[in-house]
Amino acid sequence: MQIRLAIRDAVNRGSRKPFHWGGLKGYQQLESIAEALRRVPQDPTAAYLNRLAIQVERAVQRNRWLAEDLAQAHHWLMRIAQCLRYPPSDFPAPQIPPSGVLNSTLVRAEMEALLAQFRPDLKRHPAQRALDGAWRRLWRTWGADLLPCYDIRGLPPDNLKMEALFGQLRGHQRRISGQQSTRPLRDFGQFQVLFDAQSEEELRRELQRTSLEDYQESRRRLAQAEEPQRQLHRLHRDPATTMRRLVERHAVRRAELAQIPAILL
Secondary structure, eight states: OHHHHHHHHHHTOOOOOTTOOHHHHHHHHHHHHHHHHHTSOOOGGGHHHHHHHHHHHHHHHHTHHHHHHHHHHHHHHHHHHHHTTOSGGGOSSOOOOTTSOOOHHHHHHHHHHHHHHOOOOTTTOHHHHHHHHHHHHHHHHHHHHHSGGGTSTTOOSOOHHHHHHHHHHHHHHHHHHOOSOOTTHHHHTTOOOOOSOSSHHHHHHHHTTSOHHHHHHHHHHHHHHHHHHHHHHHHHHOHHHHHHHHHHHHHHHHHHHHHHHHHHO
């Protein structure tokens, strides 16, 4: 069942992040699943997994050329981000080129050189063709608006942190008011929610009102409810190792089931 869920997750991967492409990640995950299923022996007790391996291998082979095109487009997108020193978390210290101080002039020159290097086959590579059109159009239209952050110290390249903070404040305002409107944030958005406890001792007494057994039982139920999501998280982080462990668990389970008739006799 977990292998089936892994396949379903691979072919339905979605993402909203600009540098995390669900289609490419899903194909790489499907490749890891196919590699793990190849290790399943041709045994009657594993007939279902053997049939499943044929279908997965067919899907991998059929989409290999498109995935390679998508991987190249993603590679160039990451080179664009590196040229722009974006996101800022990946560049904690300004990377100064050998030619001089980092400024808008140097970033513009690097981007123009990168554009000159990007010459994909537009007829045979649709993903790179889409990137080429969007890249050149956006740089021509909005490139000048991206460059002031390299000349003005302290100017961030985006407003994502401000958007995230405002989103958190709006969510909190909806929870405490029960209303969809967040207009009060215009007047009271600068205030923060504080603990009701007046002292650390009072807070400790409130926490101790719950018995250790009830707390552990709640933690166990929470872990059980979160296990499917954790399995997907492990699958996304390291699909090869996760799938190998699932196949190994399946082999152990088959061996246990094979011993049941002998035990009953």
